[in-house]
Amino acid sequence: MLHAAKLSFMACVFALACALATPASQSQAADVTLRFANFPPASTFPCVSMDHWVAEVEKLTQGKVKVDTFPAGTLVDARSMVRGVMRGQTDIGCISMAYFPGMFPLMSAFELPLGFESAEKASVLLLQAILKFQPKELEKLKVLTAYTCPPAQVFSRKPVENLEAVKGLRLRAAGILADEVSLLGGTPVSMPQSEAPDAIQRGAVDGVFTSLDVVKDLNYAEPCRFGLLVNMSVYPFIVIMNKKSWEALPEDVKKVFDDLAMPTAQWTGAYVDAHGQDALKWGKEKYGIDYRPLPAEERAKALETVSPLVSKWEAEMKAKNLPAAEMLQFIRAGL
Numbered sequence: 001m002l003h004a005a006k007l008s009f010m011a012c013v014f015a016l017a018c019a020l021a022t023p024a025s026q027s028q029a030a031d032v033t034l035r036f037a038n039f040p041p042a043s044t045f046p047c048v049s050m051d052h053w054v055a056e057v058e059k060l061t062q063g064k065v066k067v068d069t070f071p072a073g074t075l076v077d078a079r080s081m082v083r084g085v086m087r088g089q090t091d092i093g094c095i096s097m098a099y100f101p102g103m104f105p106l107m108s109a110f111e112l113p114l115g116f117e118s119a120e121k122a123s124v125l126l127l128q129a130i131l132k133f134q135p136k137e138l139e140k141l142k143v144l145t146a147y148t149c150p151p152a153q154v155f156s157r158k159p160v161e162n163l164e165a166v167k168g169l170r171l172r173a174a175g176i177l178a179d180e181v182s183l184l185g186g187t188p189v190s191m192p193q194s195e196a197p198d199a200i201q202r203g204a205v206d207g208v209f210t211s212l213d214v215v216k217d218l219n220y221a222e223p224c225r226f227g228l229l230v231n232m233s234v235y236p237f238i239v240i241m242n243k244k245s246w247e248a249l250p251e252d253v254k255k256v257f258d259d260l261a262m263p264t265a266q267w268t269g270a271y272v273d274a275h276g277q278d279a280l281k282w283g284k285e286k287y288g289i290d291y292r293p294l295p296a297e298e299r300a301k302a303l304e305t306v307s308p309l310v311s312k313w314e315a316e317m318k319a320k321n322l323p324a325a326e327m328l329q330f331i332r333a334g335l
């Protein structure tokens, strides 16, 4: 009996010694575990941004917060993401606001053809606008960060050498960018980006109206050998958190999340700007894609053609008593 008791005591001492010798970050079980749902495939920049944010969170909280990620709609799909976050089906979700026409009226200003030249600048401005205007449309959500894709281009199965060739093309688009396609003479087919590759393969659309990154990340370079670099609007995204999940976080974790908002916006914008250029080069080398820049005079004509969308938006927002003029002034000052 004495021998067994002695062995048991020695085992306890040994286990205690091991625990004390192990660095806290490895031995400390996470205090908080969160679910982060995303809608596009893991290869795409919203998921690359998600993984970057998660790594930063786990580092800055010394493993106190663990985040389980669910790309490609594996937990919540694109169209259900706002509802999924509101109902707590996921703690965190990424949305492209253009998929929810009418839900984010004031922030849809960032879909307008205002002349954004890079995702990095547009992303920082988007988050600054959210923090400055605190729009009522976002009051039931916690916005963790925000970013945009680079300016949208036309990619097509069919040759599209100039603006005239856009006429009649069925192009996948969303939100106000679908209106741009219409004004440019195309036929917009609205759907989330995650549904576009199948639509192209089925021949349901001739091409897409989006940014260069997906030429590689969704392999659009293979079916869409032709393109016109029109540099039109960007698509704004927000990363949102369930309010109850947010309120349940320890104060020090909330500070980590808030401090990460702007660095994540800037990091994501810079990443996708560079990645878009890499994707164009990759598409040329792998598939010989022929994406032509729009000549300056044609670009001026294109911007003129879609400019009525800005005044239309401003009138609609004023009718809703939203600060339309102030938002447009804020964006134009930040371009």
Ligand code: DTR
Pocket: 040, 044, 045, 046, 096, 098, 149, 174, 192, 193, 194, 209, 210, 211, 213, 214, 235
């Ligand atoms: N096409 C826009 C924006 C976008 C650009 N790249 C990606 C990658 C994954 C999802 C969306 C996007 C949109 O559909 O929101």
